[in-house]
Amino acid sequence: MKKILILSLLFFPLISIINVDAANICTATKYNELKREAYKVELTWDLKFDDAHNHYFEVTVANMNKDVLLKFGDAVYEANDDGSQFIINTVLEGGNTYEFKFYGGYDNPCVEEYIYTKELTLPKYNKYNELEECIEYEEFPLCNKWYPGDIKDKDYFLEQLEIYKKSLEKPEEPKPVVENKNIFQKIWDFYINNIKITFPITMLIILSIIILVIIKIRKEKKKIKINLDI
Secondary structure (H helix, E strand, O other): OHHHHHHHHHHHHHHHHHHHHHHOOOOHHHHHHHHHHHHHOEEEEEEEEOOOOOEEEEEEEEOOOOOEEEEEOOEEEEOOOOOOOEEOOOOEOOOOEEEEEEEEOOOOOOEOOEEEEEEEEOOOOOHHHHOOHHHHOOOOHHHOOOOOOOOOOHHHHHHHHHHHHHHHOOOOOOOOOOOOOOHHHHHHHHHHHOHHHHHHHHHHHHHHHHHHHHHHHHHHHHHHHHHHHO
16 A cells, blocks of 8 residues: 555646646647638738828728737737737738738647738728819729729829710710601602502502593593494
8 A cells, every 4th residue: 555655646746737737738739720710710800091191001900819820921819818809000002912820829739830810901992082183073983992903003093084985975976857848748758658558559540541532532432423424
């Protein structure tokens, strides 16, 4: 019994040391847990203007805990004690994609171990959308607040706006020419425009007149013959 007690006293500190070391090892399980925590972090952007009305983007970090660190540029960011959101202290420009890298926190077995990368794409702000011309022509592509293309300068903007304005102009429709026609011209136009009807009628009238003339001529001839016989 004494031997068992002595052995227990000898091995108990050793077991404690092993347990402490195991708790400080960055295992695959702990690493994956940190990766899930990093994945939950939310990055949002907001357009800001300084006193000179120069625009820039501000990035806010939310839902981040003490188990992970955020490294961006030359700075390292740690979550607030109360878990509240915080702002990245740097000026970011639109039209670019930025990478935010996450590492193990200082109080974590995976301290400073790379965990995960989040990408955030900031839209390109178009300062020319603030011009008065864009109030009337807000549908003009170069008036889009987030126009992704390149606008050289204001002169180029105004030049393209003039081209856009001309594309909206409708060509004037020619006014119909009104001709002053007399009654005979109107009758003739009606005849030509309805030739399928008027031509048969005309032929019928002509044929009727010819028949009447022939009949009259025959009657005259017959009448003359009778007189000659008498």
